[in-house]
Amino acid sequence: MPPYAGPPVRIAVMGVTGSGKSTFIEQVTRLQGIKIGHQYESCTTDVEPFEFELDGRHVTLIDTPGFNDSSRSEAEVLTEIANYLDFTYRNPPHLKLNGIVYMQSIQDPRMYGSSLRNLKMFKDLCGESPMKSVLLTTNRWDKARSCGDFDKAVAKETELRDKANFWQPLIARGARMVRWDSDDTRAGAVEIVRALMGAAPEVLQIQRELVEQEKRLVDTTAGNTVNEEVLRVEKEYQAELVKIRSEMQEAVAARDEEVKEALEQSKKDYERKLGKIREEQDLLHYERRNETRRMQNEMDDLRSAYDRKLEKQLSAQKLDFDEVVAKLTANQGKLRHEQRVAMQAEIDKMKKEKSGKRSAGQLIMKILPLVGTVVLGAFGIPFAFGGV
Ligand SMILES: Nc1nc2c(ncn2[C@@H]2O[C@H](COP(=O)(O)OP(=O)(O)O)[C@@H](O)[C@H]2O)c(=O)[nH]1
Ligand SMILES: [Mg+2]
Structure with a gap:
């Protein structure tokens, strides 16, 4: 058995798609084959743990998809993250996180809607307690320097720190802000991981809600946030369909075939979109208890057969x-x-x-x-x- 210098360390890396999470993990772990995104595609669609050794400790960095994923809905991304956090915490050895690196590009000219939304989801996942082990990490300082935008980046950093709808409330609850300055790429990234290695493992709010309180995803804080948006969009689509139907009646009355056909197409589009919304609702309302019980029973059976x-x-x-x-x-x-x-x-x-x-x-x-x-x-x- 390798004589590890301490208990294993687990750190999640979160942030919007394209912020540089996978790049960070690749730099620290030096593992090949981690998918790095280009332009607007989203590479990290699954939650994926990467293991390596640092200072004699076994470290796992967990890559996560952002909530602004181009190919998947918020409900799908949340389900993916929630399933992982639920499964690893529910089953022995009941793994917790020692910390979270929240990645944010300092080159974003402003906090876009998607960045704010992602931050909201992040807050909902964490809840009150674990902020002490959150490192709010800014990157792309190299780019800011080479573009002559360094002063702007520093101003942005101040804004992130001080504004109530950005990081100020997280910092007030113990989160720390650090720069991952890519001039010393690996060393800087390793320091960030090191800063979290001493932290005691913590349970995230979503883990408490799913595992200890046996809530459905839709009844968790994060699930509720996603569901509110799903319901808002559903209403919007339904209102559109009502409008299309009445316009269709007019077109039929006026015997306007061309308009009628265009409306027919539009109606189909909205019906398809509504179908997708229903799938998202199903994901959020899924009764997890049955599934997790079944998995637990299977594991217990296996274990006792092994023990005998x-x-x-x-x-x-x-x-x-x-x-x-x-x-x-x-x-x-x-x-x-x-x-x-x-x-x-x-x-x-x-x-x-x-x-x-x-x-x-x-x-x-x-x-x-x-x-x-x-x-x-x-x-x-x-x-x-x-x-x-
Ligand atoms: N210049 C610069 N580019 C970066 C930095 N971090 C990430 N990138 C680039 O940003 C893009 C998206 O990075 P990726 O790690 O896939 O983001 P993810 O979606 O958060 O995993 C890639 O083209 C990276 O090369 C950085 O610190 N500086
Ligand atoms: Mg990625």
């Missing part, structure tokens, strides 16, 4: 209880503090049993989830890897 098989193999090995305890104790210095404490508790519990009831196999079954198979193997505990 393992227990059988272990008992067939007729291990000596005292010998296993001695090996575990001799090696405990290699474990993290909390693993050591939990392991000792299991040993003490088993020692309280009458000597006939003490089982090395059962003890191993208890210790296994705490430290993993590889570690037990490294401790010299005879272990059944094959066939399980």
Whole structure:
């Protein structure tokens, strides 16, 4: 087992499409094959984790799609992000985020509608608590310099910091603002990741809502924001259809075939758009509880089948209880503090049993989830890897 210098670190990278999230991740991780966008296409359509090692720690950077995605609706993007955050937090080992890098180009002449909307979604996803581990990161300073726009960029930075509808409320709640100055591309990006590595893992508001409160997506804060917009657009389309129908009656009365045909086409377009809106509503109203229960049950079944098989193999090995305890104790210095404490508790519990009831196999079954198979193997505990 690699002797990591601390617990694993998970950092999400968020921001509008084209802000430079994938570029940032590529720079830090030096991983090949990360899709970088050009012009207006959106490359990151899925939530995607990228793993690497930094300062002896296992770090995962999670690339996310922006809410201004050119090919997908807000409901689809939110579903994608929510599913990932839900699944990773709901299931063991209940992963949380240590921090979030929120990327913003300093070259945007002003905060566009899409930037503000994306920021609103970001606030809704995070909620109140985790702002301490948010780094509001500005990039494209290299471009600002080369275009002679550096002073303008600094003014923009001040505006982002001070304005109530930009970052000021986030900063007031503990978010920090940093520059990712691409003149020292990798070093700067690594410093940003480092600044978040010490932070304790936090649960995002959307994770609390979905997992702890078992809400449907539409009933979460972020889901509600998307749904309000979906409902507004639905109303607009329906009003258009009413208008088209009455205009059609007039065209029929006037026997104007050309106008009638154009209106027919228009009607079809709006009906298609309404169909798309319904799909978005279905996504938001989807009853997740059933699905997550089913997944949980499947995982539990798999686990107990695995446990039964393992227990059988272990008992067939007729291990000596005292010998296993001695090996575990001799090696405990290699474990993290909390693993050591939990392991000792299991040993003490088993020692309280009458000597006939003490089982090395059962003890191993208890210790296994705490430290993993590889570690037990490294401790010299005879272990059944094959066939399980
Ligand atoms: N000049 C400059 N270009 C950048 C910077 N960051 C990203 N880009 C460019 O911006 C475009 C979009 O970047 P990408 O990483 O795909 O954005 P994403 O949609 O947020 O993942 C690409 O053409 C990048 O090369 C930066 O700091 N400086
Ligand atoms: Mg991307």
